[in-house]
Structures are given as C-alpha cells and as structure tokens.
Amino acid sequence: MNDRVRDINGLDRVVHEPARLMIVTILSVVEAADFVYLLHATELNKGTLSSHLARLEEAGYVEIKKTFRGKVPQTLLKLTKSGRQAFEEYRKKLRGALSEGGSPKRGIVTFSGVE
Secondary structure, X not given: OOHHHHHHHHOOHHHHOHHHHHHHHHXXXXXXXXXXXXXXXXXXXXXXXXHHHHHHHXXXXXXXXXXXXXXEEEEEEEEXXXXXXXXXXXXXXXXXXXXXXXXXXXXXXXXXXXX
C-alpha cells in the first residue's frame, strides 16, 4: 500500500462532503452564482443547500451577498480566496493519493507484501 493513499485521511472535511464538493466545484469555475442556479445545478432542496452554504461560509470559503435584481431579492454566492485555495489543495491531495497507486498489484496482498 502506498503512503500517499493515507493522504486521503487529511482531506479538508468541509470540502470533502459530497454536497459541499458539488457547490465548491461549481463556484470554482464562475465568478459568482445565484442561489436559484445552485439549487437547480446541485438538485439539493432549499434547506439542505442553505445549510451547506452556511457551513462553507463559517469556514470562510464562500461569501454570501444578498442583493436585489430590480425588486426581486437575489442571493449571490462566490468562493473567497481561501475557498479557492482550499479547493485547489483538496484537488492536489486527492489527485496525488489516487495517482500514486500505479499499476494494480497481482496476487494476494498481505502485511509482508504481495504474494
């Protein structure tokens, strides 16, 4: 077993949760997105999306800005600088852990090696 696989244990748990990973991934490729767009893109319900956004905001990864578009309220969301850095670090660690495995081992894996 390679040592890099153990790096998975050190992944940022705030980002790693599947719903938050979806949110951060979407926000990483845009300047900002509104709540309704994220609602449709993630297929989460309003309460669940709000809860995950609040957790990301607490971590300092997402900025939530309430505005109006004409007379209609609009909630805009964007990744903060630290949110982008956290996502980039998450991607690097995960890529490293997954790519270090190389070709599959043949045989039975035991504590002492491959038989």
